[in-house]
Amino acid sequence: MTLVASSMPFSQEDICENVTNMTLRIEIEAVSSRYMQYSQLIGCFLALILSFFIGPWADTHGRKVPLLICLVGYTFGQFVLVIAAGFPTLPPAFLLLSSFISGITGHALAVIGLFFTIVTDNASSLKWLTVRIGVTSGVLSFGYLTGNLLTSYLLPLFSGYDYMAVISTGFCALAVLHVALFLRETLLKQSPTLIEEEEAETHDVRFATMRRVFGLFRVREYFSTLCRFRSQDRRFYLHMSLLMFFIVFTCDPGLPGLQVLFVKLPPLSFTDSLYAISLACQTASMAIGIMLFPYLFKLLDCRDTLMIVIGIGASATKMLLFAVSTNRAMVYTCNVAFR
Structure with a gap:
């Protein structure tokens, strides 16, 4: 909202003095909401396209690499917010770069999806899978709780939001390091399918991998899941x-x-x-x-x-x-x- 306000036809001093003016406040919030919509559209549209590739790659090669890529992209997206908070005279459209970087690497939804996939891989019994997912959701919520408490404590101590953006980026970087150093791969090697056996006979491993991950038949599998007969x-x-x-x-x-x-x-x-x-x-x-x-x-x-x-x-x-x-x-x- 600071970027939006600074781009409007009045000085920064006027913003600080008239921020309680209801007409001005509504105008700033209206423009901010439009940029929030643009941001969500960019991030979600890119994530929608990448979802057709992240899932097959994770099922073929493992969960760790896609999770790392998503977290690295999300960290760089947060770093864009640090720049935006530090330079409030930047145009509001600069904020869209954060959503673009985050979306093109899978978005936060892909990160959460991969988290739950890893939990499912480690489930020893389907009976208690719901409980494990619930515990995982609770841990994620406690992380959100910690962030809110930290914000409520630090925000009165600082005059701007740039420190909050730096802290958020730092925690994202810690998540990247944790996954890279401590997370073990959870995907177990399964028996090869008929398609994989046929591709193995051709000895064209590179083409087989590209076909399994990016091939059109993967898109057909998504739709066949919706149309398949189920009792x-x-x-x-x-x-x-x-x-x-x-x-x-x-x-x-x-x-x-x-x-x-x-x-x-x-x-x-x-x-x-x-x-x-x-x-x-x-x-x-x-x-x-x-x-x-x-x-x-x-x-x-x-x-x-x-x-x-x-x-x-x-x-x-x-x-x-x-x-x-x-x-x-x-x-x-x-x-x-x-x-």
């Missing part, structure tokens, strides 16, 4: 699950921005530190729930679908109560009780 209406359940994810992620990227605008306006009037604390409470309750409920449902021998229904209902209730909140206590209650 007991499982294909219908698969389609409904994909539709549900599509609807959720259509709305989800814009929710944080809307929440920020909602809580910072009167009567709530959250400061940056208070909003960070609110996010920390929300993330802590979510992390505890993610780790506790899968284990509890397994002990009670309940279906995973029941847990999904309860989760969706709680999330919808949270958003409805959040929308009618008139004081900060209601916001904190929504974030803790229904997240």
